[in-house]
Amino acid sequence: MTTTTRTSSRRSVLRAGVVAAAGAASAGLVVADARPSAAAVPPRSNPFLLGVASGDPTPDGFVLWTRLALDPLAPDGLGGMPTSTYGVVWQVATDERFADVVKAGVATADPAWAHSAHVEVRGLQPGREYFYRFRLGRHLSAPGRAVTAPAAGTLPSALQMAFVSCSNLPAGYFTAYGALAAERPDVVLHLGDYQYEGGGDGVGRHHAGPETTTLAGYRQRYAQYKTDPDLQAAHAAAPWLAVWDDHEVDNNYADDVPERAADAPTFLQRRAAAYRAYYENMPLRRSSLPQGPDLQLYRRVAFGDLATFHMLDTRQYRDDQACGDGYKDCPDAADPARSLPGAAQEAWLLDGFRRSRARWDLLGQQVFFGRRDRDASEEATVVSMDAWDGYPASRRRVTQGWVDAGVRNPVVLTGDVHAHWASDLYLDYDEPGEVVGSELITSSITSGGDGYDEADGTHPWAEWNPNLRFWTNLRGYVSTTVTPTELTARYRCVPYVSSPGAEAFTRATFVLDDGERGLRQTQDAPQRSATLRAAGRTDAQKIADTLRSETGGDAS
Incomplete structure (x- = not known):
């Protein structure tokens, strides 16, 4: 990324223009459960081709989502739907046959919002499994499963949680989503790169349309991803807590700075389109309704006194990457004024630490938190400017915040880097002392x-990075069980994604014990096939492979 000089006046003028342009559409949103002003004739064919989803559970409910489409890949991004506004019936039941429907209503699918429907269901029982579906005319959606959060002040015996990241459709098949769906967890965290903005072909699959820069393009891209059966199954299996990273908009963007300096004059317009499409396609609450190029995404979700999820947004407010991005030895990165989450979100997070009474505080966020120095020498520290390594003062403030607040069990959950890693965390990586937390990093879906x-x-960098405890370059996700006494993390992998049908297996298992700092490994799966081995790879090749996987291109 090219470092671009930014001023508050430039940012304010651009943002004001984009907000004004989007104002009419935002003001015209019909909220969920409101009936359309005029009856629309239901389409003759099934409009639920994009599946269903739920999200952001509370003790008395959750968000339900669907989006109507007859032709998902229509270039205008509107899914082949007429311009009518539809009233979509929704139902919530205690059983999969829908014999005991406990909540029902009508949600509005407005063409101004790509016929997406968001329903904030309330009045349900805490800590309970429910099933939901939508109906339009004679057409029924596939059913979905959702789970409400436990009641405030209670300590449930267990929480089943999985987290995922980085599903690039041309890179392979979403087999890992299907394996995750089969587990039927209580909640799924998606930590960013739900879709990729680039065009082009891949391994048996290709993106429809060119690189996404317009609202129509982003809408079409989401619709294409949502036709994938494994992704649909993962959404239907459990409620999601979704946050974005960079590829939902533009590779390695930072606030209002795009990857390519030439794109800067129109970047906030592009960001507004991307954020609007993200809202339209995710089970988000009205509190995340976009306002031009701005969308409130960071939030807290509690599961009784067992766990609090602090879901972070590390793209929208960050200072630009130092030294032009990439892996660098960059003294400018250490400027204490620089922040990855932005000053306001940092303050919100630290306040959450001080107020927390949870057994486990889990940070759902995007980029590597602990250090990964790729230079073995003591003369230089070569780290990613796009990760927390590029914002060490900000990382220190967050880490010191949970230490000072006496957070009982701080755990960082991370995506982005296209490999499984396990890492302990320190206050000072130059002079590591006691472990103050741990980080679990999921590989990519594809x-x-x-x-x-x-x-x-073991990755070669672990030799001089004592925090790095485990690594594998297989694709997959992380499945966890959280109890009052321990958090167990299973690193789930698939041996290949270039064709469908791979069997998922657990590559390694780590445990965090209540009140103890540091990861404890309990299981290593044997090699399933010689094809999984890095036969003949030198350490230099492994490092190059790591960098290439993360960047999606050359590792130079």
């Missing part, structure tokens, strides 16, 4: 393509 494995689960 980004990076078919991966490879090492029998000992």
Whole structure:
């Protein structure tokens, strides 16, 4: 990324123009459960081709989502739907046959919002499994499963949680989503790169349309991803807590600074289109309704006194990457004024630490939190300017915040880097002292393509980065069980994504014990096939593969 000089006046003028342009559409949103002003004739064919989803559970409800489409890949992004506004019936039941419907209503699917429907269901029982579906005319959607959060002040015996990241459709098949769906967890965290903005072909699959820069393009891209059966199954299996990273908009963007300096004059317009499409396609509450190029995404979700999820947005408010981005030894990155989440979100997070009474405080966020120095020498520290390594003062403030607040069990959950990692965390990585927390990093669903494995689960960087405990370059997700006494993380992998049908397996298992700092490994899966081995790869090749997988291109 080219570093671009920004001023508050430039940002304010651009943002004001984009907000004004989007104002009419935002003001015209018909909220969920409101009936349309005029009856519309239901379409003759099934309009539920994009599936269903739920999200952001509370003790008395959750968000339900669907989006109507007859031709998902229509270039105008409107899914082949007429310009009519539809009233979509929704139902919530206690059983999969819908014999006991406990809540029902009508949600509005407005063409101004790509015929998406968001329903904020309330009045349900805490800590309970429910099933939901939508109906339009004679057409029924596939059913979905959702779980309400436990009641405030209670300590449930267990929470089943999985987290995922980085699903690039041309890079392979979404087999890992299907394996996750089969687990039927209580909640799924999606930590960014739900879709990729680029065009082009891949392994058996290709993006419809060119690189996404317009509202029509982003809408079409989301619709294409949502036709994938494994992704639909993962959405239907459990409520999601979704946050974005960069590829939902533009690779490695930072606030109002795009990857390419030439795109800067129109970037906020592009960001407004991307944010609007993200809202239209995710099970988000009205509190996340976009306002031009702005969307409130960071939020807290509690599961009784067992766990609090602090869901972060590390793109919308960050200072630009230092030294032109990439892996650098960059003294400018250490400027204490620089922040990755932005000053306001940092303050919100630290306040959340001080107020927390949860057994486990879990930070759902996007980019690597602990150090990954790729230079073995003591003369230089070569780290990613796009990750928390590029904002060390900001990282120190957040880490010191949970230490000072006496957070009982701080755990950072991360995506972005297209490989499984496990890392302990320190206050000072130059002089590591006691471990003050741990980080669990999920691999990608497909980004990076078919991966490879090492029998000992060790990356070459671990030799001089003592926090790095485990690594594999296979694709997959992380499945966890959270109890009052421990958090168990299973690193789930698939041996390939270049064709469908791979069997998922657990590559490694780590445990965090209540009140103890540091990861405890309990299981290593044996090699399933010689094809998983990094046969003959030198350390230099492994490092290059790591960088190439993360960047999606050359590792130079």
